[in-house]
Each structure stands twice: as structure tokens, then as C-alpha cells.
Amino acid sequence: MLTDLELKLKSIEYRKTILRIIKQARAGHTGGSLSCIDILNVLYNHVMNITPENFDQLDRDHYIQSKGHSVEALYAVLADKGFYAKSELDTVSKFQSHFVGHPTRQVNGIEHNTGALGHGLSVSVGLALAAKKDGGLHRVFTLLGDGELAEGSSWEALMASSHYDLDNLVIIVDRNKLQITGLTEEVMGLEPLLDKFSAFGCAVRTCNGNDIADLIRVFNALPFEPGKPNLVIAQTVKGKGVSFIENTIQWHHRVPSEEEYSAAMLELDQAEASLCLT
Amino acid sequence: MLDLRRNGQEESGARLGRPNLEEFADTLLDLAARDRNILVMTSDSRGSAKLVRFGELLPDQLVEMGIAEQNMVGVAAGLTAAGKKVFVVSPACFLTARALEQIKNDVAYSDRPVKLIGISAGVSYGELGSTHHSLHDFAALRTIFNLDIVAPADNFETREAIRAALAHPRPIYIRFGKRPLAHIHAPETQFAIGKAITLQKGSDVTFVATGETVYLAILAARQLETEGYSCGVISMHTVKPLDESTLLAAARHTRALITVEEHSVYGGLGEACAAALMQARINLPFKIIGIPDEYTVTGDQLEIFAYYGISADGLATTARNLLSTY
Numbered sequence: 001m002l003t004d005l006e007l008k009l010k011s012i013e014y015r016k017t018i019l020r021i022i023k024q025a026r027a028g029h030t031g032g033s034l035s036c037i038d039i040l041n042v043l044y045n046h047v048m049n050i051t052p053e054n055f056d057q058l059d060r061d062h063y064i065q066s067k068g069h070s071v072e073a074l075y076a077v078l079a080d081k082g083f084y085a086k087s088e089l090d091t092v093s094k095f096q097s098h099f100v101g102h103p104t105r106q107v108n109g110i111e112h113n114t115g116a117l118g119h120g121l122s123v124s125v126g127l128a129l130a131a132k133k134d135g136g137l138h139r140v141f142t143l144l145g146d147g148e149l150a151e152g153s154s155w156e157a158l159m160a161s162s163h164y165d166l167d168n169l170v171i172i173v174d175r176n177k178l179q180i181t182g183l184t185e186e187v188m189g190l191e192p193l194l195d196k197f198s199a200f201g202c203a204v205r206t207c208n209g210n211d212i213a214d215l216i217r218v219f220n221a222l223p224f225e226p227g228k229p230n231l232v233i234a235q236t237v238k239g240k241g242v243s244f245i246e247n248t249i250q251w252h253h254r255v256p257s258e259e260e261y262s263a264a265m266l267e268l269d270q271a272e273a274s275l276c277l278t
Numbered sequence: 279m280l281d282l283r284r285n286g287q288e289e290s291g292a293r294l295g296r297p298n299l300e301e302f303a304d305t306l307l308d309l310a311a312r313d314r315n316i317l318v319m320t321s322d323s324r325g326s327a328k329l330v331r332f333g334e335l336l337p338d339q340l341v342e343m344g345i346a347e348q349n350m351v352g353v354a355a356g357l358t359a360a361g362k363k364v365f366v367v368s369p370a371c372f373l374t375a376r377a378l379e380q381i382k383n384d385v386a387y388s389d390r391p392v393k394l395i396g397i398s399a400g401v402s403y404g405e406l407g408s409t410h411h412s413l414h415d416f417a418a419l420r421t422i423f424n425l426d427i428v429a430p431a432d433n434f435e436t437r438e439a440i441r442a443a444l445a446h447p448r449p450i451y452i453r454f455g456k457r458p459l460a461h462i463h464a465p466e467t468q469f470a471i472g473k474a475i476t477l478q479k480g481s482d483v484t485f486v487a488t489g490e491t492v493y494l495a496i497l498a499a500r501q502l503e504t505e506g507y508s509c510g511v512i513s514m515h516t517v518k519p520l521d522e523s524t525l526l527a528a529a530r531h532t533r534a535l536i537t538v539e540e541h542s543v544y545g546g547l548g549e550a551c552a553a554a555l556m557q558a559r560i561n562l563p564f565k566i567i568g569i570p571d572e573y574t575v576t577g578d579q580l581e582i583f584a585y586y587g588i589s590a591d592g593l594a595t596t597a598r599n600l601l602s603t604y
Contacts, residue, residue, distance in 0.1 A: 058361055105388060111359060113388040116379055122349045123384055126356020133338065134360075153380075156349035163344075 002045050005275065007212045010080070011041050012272045015241045016265060017076035017089065023261050025093035027101060031238040031251040033073040035176040035209070036143060039234055040077045042215040043141055043172075047222075052082050055109060061138050062127050064112050066120020067145035067174060068102040069253075074110065075099065083109030118151025120144065121171060125161050128169040139222070141170045147179030150188045155200070161229040162201025170222060170230045171202070174209060176238035180252045194233060202231035209234025242267055292493070295461045298454035299397055301433040303328035305440045306365060310339050316444070317341055317357060321350050321368045327397050329367065347372050351380035351392070358390040363444060370396025370412035370453045371403070378418060385449045386425040393443045396453035399429070400489065400540030401569070404578045412453065413569050417545025419451055420518050426450045427517040428471060429489030429540075432462045435515050438469035446471060453489070455540075457579055460493050462513070474521040476528070477511040483597045484510030484528045487538035488517055488547050494583065495538050497590035502597055509597075517547050522554045529555055534563035534600045538588060540579075543568040563600045567593065 002010070014037045022028030044050065048061040065074055072092070079086045084107070091097035098106035102115030112123050124142035131138055148154065161169050173193075181187050190196075197204045203224035208214040215234070224230045238252075239245030242264040256264060295301070310316040310332070319341045324333050333340040341357075343350040347368055354364045366373065373396050374381065385392045396412060403410035419427055426448055430436040436454055443450050450471070467475060474486075477496065485495035492513045499509035510532055512524060517539075529535050535555070537548035548566030555564065567587055575585050583589055587596055 064356075112355070113383060116383050118348075119352055119380065119384055122352025122380070123356040123359070123388075125349070126353035126358070127360050128356075129341070129353065130357045130360030130362055133362075153346075153348040153352065156344075156346040157352065159346070160343060160349055160353060 004212055007041055007045060008275055009272060010045060011038050011212065012241070012268050012275070014041060014073065014076045014080070016268050017079070018072045019256060019261060019264055021072045021075060021089050021092050023256055024090060026255050027093050027253070028072045028255065029069040029253045030245060030256070031178065031248070032067060032070040032145065032174070032176070034240050034242065034245060035236040035238045036067070036070050036174040037073045037076070038210045038212060038215060038240070039143060039172055039174065040073050042212060042219060044077050044081055046216055047219045048141060049138070052109070055083070059136050059138050062111060062124070062140045064120045064124045064127070064140070064142040065103055065114055066117070066142055067148060068114030068120070071101065071103050074103060075107070078107070078109040081109070117145065117148035118153040121154055121157035121161070124169060124171070125157050125164070125166065128161070128166040129164055131168050132164065132166065139168045139170055141172065143172050143174060146173055146175045146177065146184050146190060147187070149173070149190055158197070158200040158202065165227040166229045167223045167225070167227055170232065172232045172234055174236055175233050176236045178238045178247070178249060178252070182249055197231045197233070201228060203228040204231045204233065206233040206235060209236035210240045241271070292460035292462060294458055295433040296458050297456045298430060298433060298436040298459060299328050299456045301436045302395065302440055302454065303332060305437045307332050307335065309441065309444060310336055313363070314339060315361065316363045316365070318365045318367055319343055319350055319354055321345055321347050321372070323368050323397070326369065327367045347377040348380050351377040351394070352384045354392045355380070355384035355388060355390040358392050365393045365395055367395045367397060369403070369410065370399035370415055371410050374412055374415040374418060374451070381419070381425070382422050386422045389424060391447060391449050394449070394451040396451060398456050399453035400455060401574070401579050401582045402455035402457065404582045405576060407576070408574055411574060413542040413574070415451070415453060416517050416539070416541045416547065420545065420550065424448055426471060426519065428452045428515055429517060430454055430515050431487070431489060431492035431513045432459045434461065434463045434467065435469060435513065439471070439515065442469065442471050455490050455579065457490070459490060462493055462496060472516045472519050472521060474524040475513040475515065476524060477513060478509065479528070479531070480508040480510035481532055482507040482509060483534045483536060483601060484512065484532040485536050485538055485593065486512045486514050486525060486528070486547070486551055488514045489540050491538040491540055491583070491588055494589055495593055498593035498597065501590055501594040507597070507601070514547060517550065520550050520554060525551055525554055526558050526560060529560045529562060532562070534597065536565045536567060536593065536596055536600065538593060539568045540588070541568050543570055563603065565596055565600055567596060
């Protein structure tokens with residue numbers, strides 16, 4: 001088990017990898033990948049039982065990334081977990097690469113193709129329902145963007161998850177409050193989100209989705225309530241970790257220039273150094 | 279209305295079977311009783327799908343999803359990923375339109391071999407209007423990679439298609455209707471997905487039909503034979519992948535070819551055959567019979583069929599015209 005400090009250092013390392021992938025691919029979803037990376041870090045390194053060794057087994061934990069556009073975060077973590085060589089990330093989005101700009105099963109460690117929004121939760125409900133039917137003790141984790149909650153299929157899936165008492169399902173919403181056009185509340189208002197999820201039968205918890213300790217606290221409390229799907233509203237900052245990317249609309253899928261990349265790396269190096277000093 | 283069922287029986291001597299829907303439900307129950315990993319999913323459609331008895335006998339193997347086809351198909355992909363053998367059963371009109379993106383991404387693209395069963399397909403719900411018609415499904419689904427399409431013509435083809443789907447390595451869509459159908463196959467007939475069944479060979483005109491129109495093509499052939507024409511009839515139950523070798527072989531030995539389908543004349547079996555024929559440089563008198571691109575007339579399935587020439591008389595007339603024109 002990694003220490004809090006080790007996890008924090010990993011988050012910085014992952015952020016660097018995300019920016020490197022996007023810069024070399026000249027494409028990617030910068031803001032969303034940076035907002036959710038601490039969640040993926042804690043899930044893969046502290047919470048979930050998913051490894052390259054057990055990936056072909058059905059009774060391990062499962063992870064479905066419904067917000068598929070933040071694939072760079074997933075690519076960075078899976079490389080670190082040893083699902084493939086880190087050098088393969090140099091091919092992301094390149095001609096004939098199997099590292100597409102959204103998750104696909106062509107990449108070892110990814111179990112469902114996503115990219116169109118409002119799909120991942122339904123698939124996760126299926127995995128969790130199968131586990132219930134088979135008496136399996138494993139869990140299904142799925143990461144949703146907040147913008148994608150405007151897709152009606154998300155709410156169909158939520159109804160089904162509570163109808164079938166899927167307390168082995170963990171739904172995490174990356175609540176960074178921004179989508180491609182602007183603030184979620186201006187594009188299509190979601191609030192009161194917690195009340196909506198509660199009304200749909202979920203056991204809801206909130207946390208700071210960019211704080212390792214707070215994420216660990218909330219995931220350690222799983223399952224939240226017997227018979228209810230677990231829902232975590234992870235309050236995050238889009239673009240978290242790089243000052244000039246944080247909370248900006250244009251960095252939804254902006255690619256850093258050489259100067260911006262250097263400046264971002266400098267900030268991340270400084271964050272790393274200050275962590276090591278403490 | 280035109281009682282083609284009775285007329286058909288008298289003319290062809292074929293025994294009348296039962297609705298493909300009932301054959302499907304009994305076949306599935308038989309398979310599922312022996313394999314608890316088989317699941318059937320319904321969208322408040324177990325009554326329409328004749329699956330009430332299934333639900334009573336195997337309650338743990340029927341998953342009700344409510345009226346939410348998008349979620350149902352996504353959940354089916356997840357269940358399949360977890361090792362279940364899943365039959366998604368919903369009216370073809372809703373399944374293939376409402377849940378099209380889930381079929382495309384979560385089933386076909388993600389390569390989860392879900393068995394998609396479109397019930398009351400085509401104009402089976404004729405009187406209920408175009409909301410309840412599926413005349414687009416072949417066209418929409420044919421363009422999706424990694425998805426096979428089957429429209430069985432009678433009880434035998436339905437039973438065999440469902441059994442074959444269970445072991446099929448790819449996602450598959452099977453659609454049929456709810457009207458009792460005549461048995462058209464000899465007992466020793468072999469069925470395989472992707473392999474058309476040649477019911478008879480003929481040198482004047484060959485009907486290449488799919489689904490519930492095949493029997494009407496047989497009746498048209500009987501009529502034409504009394505006039506001295508030599509007629510072929512092929513049950514092209516698999517619309518994709520198209521059995522091009524059977525199609526091309528038939529086309530090389532017949533003067534004219536007519537395709538028949540319970541689908542829009544756009545994007546279905548007819549255009550698939552036309553493409554295959556042209557690219558093989560086979561040029562012969564050819565006609566696509568289906569539902570034309572217009573506001574569909576009101577009526578039951580056979581009334582709509584007859585109105586658009588999908589009947590023994592209509593198809594025979596099309597054949598005569600085609601043969602006399604060229």
C-alpha cells in the first residue's frame with residue numbers, strides 16, 4: 001500500500017505524463033484529464049483490485065470510464081500499473097496506433113470502448129448485476145463527467161442501479177463544473193445534484209476529488225449503505241495542478257505550446273520538490 | 279382483408295406454422311433451462327415477446343429493464359462482458375432506433391456478442407403507424423461493423439437462428455414478426471448464419487427474399503410456374519454478411535432477379551444485392567421490392583404488403599413485367 005506522500009507524488013507524475021501525451025499527440029482533453037487524475041490514482045493504487053495479472057479474470061474489480069475523452073489520464077495510470085510499456089504512449093493518436101483518442105479494448109487494461117457520453121453507467125450496471133447474480137464480491141467502479149449527466153441514458157441507468165440494489169456499484173462524478181461551452185450550470189443546470197442522486201435511490205457522499213486523503217476517506221467507507229448504489233460527487237477543479245490551465249474553458253481540449261508545456265512542467269517540478277521537502 | 283394465409287396454404291400445400299415470436303420464445307426457454315448463464319432482457323415487453331412463461335419458469339434469468347431501451351442495450355453489453363449470454367428482446371422499431379448508439383458503441387464497437395432480438399419487426403404493427411414500424415433497421419445496422427443481421431422466414435429458420443446466435447462469436451441482430459407463418463423448408467434443410475437457402479432454382483426469374491416475405495415469393499413462383507415460367511426462390515435470411523456466392527450463382531443462371539424484403543427499398547437487401555451484382559459485372563433485369571419511400575399506408579401487415587406489391591399477385595406481376603420489358 002502506497003503512503004499518502006507516495007500517492008501525491010504519483011499524481012504529479014501522472015499529470016506530467018498527461019501533458020506529455022497531449023503535447024506529442026497534438027490532441028487531447030487537458031482540463032478533464034487533470035481534474036480526474038487524483039481519482040484514478042487513488043482507485044488504481046489504493047482501492048481497486050485490478051492488475052495486469054488478474055485482468056483476464058471476471059471476479060476482480062472493474063473500471064469503466066464513461067467520460068472517455070479524459071483517456072490520457074487512464075493511459076498514464078495504466079502505463080504506470082504495467083499494462084503496457086510507457087514508451088507506447090508515444091503513439092497516442094498516431095496513424096495506425098491502437099491508442100485511440102478515446103478508450104478502446106485494443107489497449108490492455110481497458111474493458112469497454114467509450115467516447116460517446118451517457119454510456120458507461122449502463123455498462124457498469126450490467127457488470128454489477130452479473131456480479132450480484134453470481135454472488136461475486138467484486139465491485140464495479142465508473143467515472144462520469146458532470147457535463148455528460150445531461151444525457152438521459154445516465155438517469156435510466158441510475159434508476160436501474162437502485163432498482164436492482166447494486167451496492168457493489170461505485171459511481172464517481174468528476175464534478176469540475178465546466179464543460180466545453182462553459183459552466184455546467186449555464187449550459188444545462190445540474191443542481192441540486194446531490195438531491196437528484198438521493199431521489200434516484202443512491203447513497204451519496206461528497207469529497208474533494210483532488211485531495212488524496214479525502215478520496216481515501218470516502219472510498220474506505222464503501223459500501224455506504226446496504227442495497228444502495230454508491231455515488232461519490234468528487235468536487236474537482238478542471239485543469240487541476242497547473243495554474244494557468246485551472247478553471248479555464250479553453251483548456252477543455254487545448255494543446256500546450258512549447259512555452260506552456262515548459263511552464264507547466266516547471267510548476268509540477270516545483271510541486272514535487274515542495275512535497276519531498278515536507 | 280385479403281386472406282393470403284388461407285389462399286397460400288391452398289395454393290402451395292404448405293402447412294401453416296405458428297408465429298415466429300412463439301417459436302422464438304419456446305426455443306429460448308428450452309436453451310435457457312439448460313444454461314443458467316443465458317439471460318433474456320425485456321423493456322416492459324415480456325408480454326409482447328411471449329416471454330411471460332419464461333419469466334414464471336426462470337425468473338432469475340429474465341431481467342426487466344422497464345421502458346428504457348438505451349440503458350437496456352448498455353446493460354446487456356456489461357452483462358455480456360461478465361460472461362452472460364444475453365438476448366435483448368424489444369420491438370424492433372424501438373430497439374434499433376432508440377438504442378442505435380448503444381448498439382453501435384457498446385455492442386458492436388466494444389465487441390460484446392449480445393443477441394439483439396427485434397420483435398414485431400417491419401410492419402407487423404402495421405395499423406399502429408410508423409412509430410411502430412421498423413423499415414430502417416437493415417439500412418441502419420448494415421453500416422455498423424461487427425454486427426450480423428438475420429431475418430428468418432419461418433419457424434424452422436427462427437429456431438435455428440436463435441440456436442446459432444447462442445454460439446455466434448459476433449454481435450447479432452435477429453428480427454421477425456408475429457403473424458403465423460407457413461413452413462417452407464424440408465425436414466433435412468441445413469441452416470447456417472451467412473448461408474442462404476435455395477428453395478428452388480429457376481432460369482426465368484429468381485426471387486431473392488428475406489424474412490416473412492419469402493413465403494409470398496414462393497406463392498408468386500407457383501403462380502408463374504402455371505404459366506410456364508421457370509422460377510427460383512432463395513431465402514436470404516442473413517442480410518449481413520450477404521451470401522454473395524449463392525446470389526451470384528443464381529444471377530448467372532436466371533434471366534431476371536427480384537429482391538423482396540419487409541423494409542424500405544433504401545439500404546436493405548435489395549441495394550445490398552444490387553451492389554454485389556454490379557461489382558461482379560452481372561447485368562440483368564433487376565427489381566427491388568420493399569416498402570417505398572413514402573408515408574406508409576395504414577393497414578395490417580398483409581394489407582400493407584399487398585398494397586406495395588409484396589404478395590403472390592404483386593410479385594408475379596412484377597416478374598411478368600420485368601421479363602416482358604427486357
